[in-house]
Structure formats: C-alpha cells, structure tokens
Amino acid sequence: MPDLNDVSREIRRAVDTGKVAFGFKQSEKTLLSGKPELIVFCKNIQKPVKERLQEYATIAGVQCFVFEGNGLELGAVCGKPFVVSVLSILDLGKSNVLETMLQEKITASEKTQAKKKPKKERKARVKRVHEKTGAEIDAEIEEEAEKREKQAEIEEEDQQALEK
DSSP: OOOHHHHHHHHHHHHHHSEEEESHHHHHHHHHHSOOSEEEEETTOOHHHHHHHHHHHHHHTOEEEEESSOHHHHHHHTTOSSOOSEEEEEEOTTOOHHHHHHHHHHHHHHHHHHHSOOHHHHHHHHHHHHOOOHHHHHHHHHHHHHHHHHHHHHHHHHHHHHHO
C-alpha cells in the first residue's frame, strides 16, 4: 500500500531523472503544445487554476493527481526552494510515479467505500429528511394561494390607479 512517502519518492525520482515543468504557465504550455505524462497539483492550489488545467488535461487525455501536501511541501519534495503549486511531468525517467499514484487512488477509494453507509440506510435517512406531513404540505399550498391573491389585489389596485 503506497503512502505519501512512496508518492513523494517517485515524484522526486521523476524530477531528478526525467523532465518536469513547474508552475501554472509552464504546465498550461505543456498541455497545449505537447503531451505530458502526468499533472500533479498541490492540495491547496487555487480552484480556478486547478479547474482550468484539469479541463485542458481531460481534453488532452492526461491524468491528474492531487498531492496530499501544500505547495511548500511539494516544492520540498521536488528539491526546490520555492512553492510548487502544480507540476507537469513530461518524461518519467526512472520513476514509477504513475503506478504509485494509481495504487494511491485505489486505496483512497477503498477507504471512502468503507466509510460510506449502506445504500438502504442512506436512502432511508434522505427519505426522512425530505418527507413532509400532509398538514405541512397543505399549509404551504395555502400560503402560496394567499400570496397569489395578495399579488392579484395589488395588480388590480395599480390598474385602477392608472385608469384614474
């Protein structure tokens, strides 16, 4: 089971032995011109930046991965003395980062499946939340009817005022 250290080690190996572009602008250029192997985001990347790059990545058919650390930690993993919010791996080199990240995604999905409640329990809970009694529904209908009547009276008064 891979953990953050395995992923970090493989990212560092890709940086050392392969070809990597750092930052939003460079990653965007690689997605538009060439085809990178993988895009890695830090966990605290700005949402518009992430969405834009993910859109380009889906069009290009490139996988995206969210590193479970912030930009400073991703920069440290890459051996850089600055924040790295996104990096584009153009050449993997001797790294097995794709396999490691695929295993990481599988284990994460298994964990979320284990946390989920059985489907019947979830449906019953949702049904209870959305269920209303007949009296509540009748009260809502009456309120809506009263609102419509008030609106009609206001419109009639406005019409009579205009005629005078």
